[in-house]
Amino acid sequence: MKELALIAVPFVAAIAALLWPKDETRPWLLPATGVVHVALTMWLLIAPPPVEPMAWVAFDPLARAVLPAVSVLFLACAAYAVSYLRLRSERPNRVFVACLLAVLGLLSAGHQARHLGLLWIATEAVTLAAVPLLHFNNTGRAFEATWKYLLVGGTGIALSLLGSFCLGYASLHGGGGGDLTFVALTAQGAGLSRPWVLTAWVLLLVGYGTKMGLAPMHTWKPDAYGEAPGIVGALLAGAVTTVAFTAVLRVRAVVDAAGAGVVAGRTLIVIGLFSMLVAALFLLGTRDFKRMLAYSSVEHMGILSLGAGLGGAGVWAALFHVWTNALTKGAVFLSAGNIRRAGGGRTQDEVAGMAILTPVSARIFVVCMLAITACPPFGPFFSELRILRAAFADGQGAVAAVFLAALLFAFLGLSRLVFAIVDGRPRAAAKKTDRRFRETAGVIVPPLVLLGLSLWLGVATPSVLQEAWTAAVQALFPLP
């Protein structure tokens, strides 16, 4: 029942948000729901419920390994949103709050979906529920970004539906019933028709890869992250992408069972490295720090894809990276949001000297930059180290070399831009902008807590999480 409550509670809260009369008090629904959601996921994480094999929705090992990270990230964003929406009191927030809550409910459904059709419905619905969040700023640029997001994301998600049908047909052609639950598909295994499995794999990887933002399907990402508020960017980069990633993992397990695991692994490695390289190249060139975060997200999706391609140890490391990426990305987006608000611009030509204007946020931003580029002792360092070790253990020296080179370029690109914004003297224009912005606890504590959690995950990974990731890997790829 608790697993269904994870979906139902946010939806009930979303309806409450729609009916709530006052703009000033409505945002408090967000942290309230977040606290309940975190409590439920933590309870389920520590005491996992038995999973009925044929259930369409269940808190199965993979959901257990990933969903709590989404929940924690949402709570931090929700706490930040209360202060943020007070700053943005000129904009009505009824739809914004309701859609944020709906996104949480749909993410919970997507992570727990054990049926390809249901997974697709949840992912598509998340895509649509995020639309009002993206154009919250109500500017022309925001609508342009939303249009690209809808068009590219819609086409991608349509292809993943086609891929789902192809996988169903693979089962039908192989003599199965065409049942689209992952359990039934995996059980049919080598009985699935191979040409259809491969077609389905390509379509599903392109489809869910678009949602993750893997290159070359990432084109919507810089626009959407650049124009959306920081909390929305944090949720898209840390939570919405993970639902697509778990979809890829679940499909990969089916493809593995069908005996095409080698092909699947190879495509994941290639597309992962390609995403990392593309992201690193753009990171070296961009002058806009919100678009920078989008390219950094493309890079980290590449890392996840690479990990997923490297067998059991790689998948374990990728699940670890889902956590470290979600928490660190959350911190970096929220602190960047503060800087954007106080600095009054988003490129290094408009913003400088933020260490003077917003000393605390600027410090958090720099530390986040170090964390996200995998400097020890933060979480991403340890998860990426695990991926590197998985690559060497797999005998993929060349892959490891490209991986390290891309990380180095990304570090150069990110540090160049971050220090250009933090150092120097404030621009004259910044002094005139948003005078209402103060570095209150409401906008400082959430990114700080996320950063602290990222550090904690790195230096002392809780054993319950390690055990959850191991269980997920074993459930996905049972040893022969």
Place this chain on the structure above:
Amino acid sequence: MTGALNLLVALAMGLNLLALGSSRLPSLIRAAAVQGMVLGVLPLLLEHEFHGLVWVVAAATIAIKGFVIPGLLRRALRTAHIDREVEPLLGFIPSLLLGAMAAIGAVAFAGALPLRPEHAGTLLVPGAFATLVGGLLLLMGRSKAIAQVCGYLILENGIYLFGLLLIHATPLIVEAGILLDLTVGVFVIGIIVDRIQREFDTLDTRKLTSLRE
């Protein structure tokens, strides 16, 4: 039964070409709407035992794809006061030629794919691929936002055709969910189209160029 099925799928393939050749937005919307209605009838031909849910889904498909979504698009067209020319990026003749080639290619390609015997004689798979390509051509080859939405609808129609192969296996509740998502999707697109029109004073997506590297 196969004869009637093939006739309807062929009709849908013909409507692709009509859509690709349409130079006015209302006729493009009409082509997509009629195609959606044709597809809505197909589950009734495919399902052997007639139970209530099939009728409900078929009726909902026809109502939504044939009336609700085109209605939303026509309303957007009316409120935005846009002129009704399609303004192709890819000319009509090349689009038609590509669409026709896609139809021929889809028939040849479907012949090469391993199909179950009961599907080998139908046009479902070639129809699905031809419609998919037609939708993609419209999506990429037209500059007006509404024409692109029609392309997206036709792309979805192609996927729907393919999904009919699984009609006996997939629970109809999944089909219903997909249909619901599509409706909400077009509704959301309609709102964004409206806002873009107000903000940029045009629905020509070539004008949306402020975001680039």
